[in-house]
Amino acid sequence: MTIVEQVKQQLKEEIKHAVVKAGLAEPEQVPEVVLEAPKDKAHGDFAANMAMQLARIAKKAPRKIAEELVANFDKKKGHIREIEIAGPGFINFFLDNQYLTDLIPAILEAGDAYGASEAGAGKKILVEFVSANPTGSLHLGHARGAAVGDTLCKLLNKAGYQASAEYYINDGGNQISNLAVSLEARYRQKLGAEAEIPENGYHGKDIIELAKQLVAQYGDSIISKPEEERLRFFRNFGVEHLMHGIKTDLADFRVTFDRWYSELSLYETHKVEAALQVLKDKGETYEKDSALWLKTSEYGDDKDRVLIKTDGSYTYFTPDISYHKDKFDRGFDQLIDVLGADHHGYVPRMKAAMQALGYNPDDLTVQIIQLVNLFKDGEKVKMSKRTGKAVTMRELMEDVGVDAARYFFAMRSSDSHLDFDLDLAISHSNENPVYYVQYAYARITSMLKKAEDLESDQTVAPDLSLLTGEKEIDLLKKLGNFPAIVADSAAKLAIQHIPSYLFDLASSLHSFYNAEKVLDEGNIPLSKARVALMKAVRITLKNGMDLIGVHAPEKM
């Protein structure tokens, strides 16, 4: 438990004692104590709304309750400097804040690990994200999903969960056949022959690139092969090269996966049949119109869904079910699917399928990533993979930069729409908040370099108790909050709290920097204490930036 949590915990205990001691409620009636850090510093370090919560139970006016509660509160405990009652019945606690200086050695000691907690209690979570079909390059929407999924994983692990990142490669379905046919058409075109891309084929320029590569590598030797072999060749060549491109893009975007899971492998290991058999055995399927259906409507879906089509082939849904089953079978307690908004209709049917298999549908969480609207030259760019007009993730990285893009995606709650003004991001890139945070880091680093002489002087010890200025206390409090922010953000799957926290911490740092001099030769003990504080801020900024995949520059 962190220092701040200990202090809060003690305060909560004392409040509860006071409530009982004042006879306001029986011990089992006392609501859970809510302590919040008020926005306004004039409202103390922590505020409790207990008096309002008790209004109904004690049948008294909140302010009266607050008075009785405070009268029975043991002020000697819990670093209390002052207690006041305010507003409709808030009880505001002002602490002596000396405990905050203990944070500095704790943070320096923890280093990279600062911010970590056991909040997740080792719960095993599988986060599946991106999982784009290997039929082209990744685009802007994938980039958002990649940023969100990657940060989510890192966040969960930091908060004490055991999270794994996984990418499901759809290398078995129809889309891949379309890919093969499209690639063949481009290949023939390159060789000067007449060929047309089928209607639902892929028109992207990456396919043209691939065809060019094919010609360079194999000349026209593929044309003469028999059809089956030819198509298999195009499939394999396409998937291999496009997956390679996808992996490179993701790696350059600083997104890492623990496992790349192939759909084809599900067939090879007969897991699709096995899952189907379970569903059949449980009586969850039926045949109609010579197709096999799953009774998803019994579990909240709008209608039943087809598992095996009239032509005998599986729908995309069937291997997907077996993949999800496999995730549970591998011992994960919770599954998180990060999906694009266009797949949201898929949620009820997958949850239904899980239920039909006998799992708890609540153990599957689907995090929907809403659409990214790209604006270029003041106009909305319509994105479509089919027409090949999409802005690629590669272009995004080259134009905007990885740091800015990652920060931008992490900054907004993933389930709301995002307008991405490319022109603004490029032309005003210096005004992007990511630089504000990075600048704070670079500033500290620069100071610490100048402080090396001071540090080598061992004759004077730092005196952390000198850190009592308003801006120093402000920084310390924010540093202390970091583990709770991480834990809370992980529990809510709300990554946007991290950039928001970083911005806030950077703001406090800049404010402090402009008001106080860290390196003061006339006051070595204070300077040393401030250097220690700066080191703690630096560690915390770095750890936060790591979570969202943003680099911490030594200088700017």
Next chain:
RNA sequence: GUCCCAGUAGCUCAGCUGGAUAGAGCAACGGCCUUCUAAGCCGUGGGUCACGGGUUCGAAUCCCCUCUGGGACACCA
């Protein structure tokens, strides 16, 4: 038609498991560099939290209605 997301400052968005005077960035305006990085700081102005009702000590937050925008509703994936 059904479902999902959204509607908060001029713009882009936080805040949403109910709390005090609704926040931030950008844009606008006024100050601060002989001193550790001015990619910074300090200050000012800016709001019918889409509309209407309900729940209660208290609603941007929860519930219902309406309006507006986007998306999804295949034996495609």
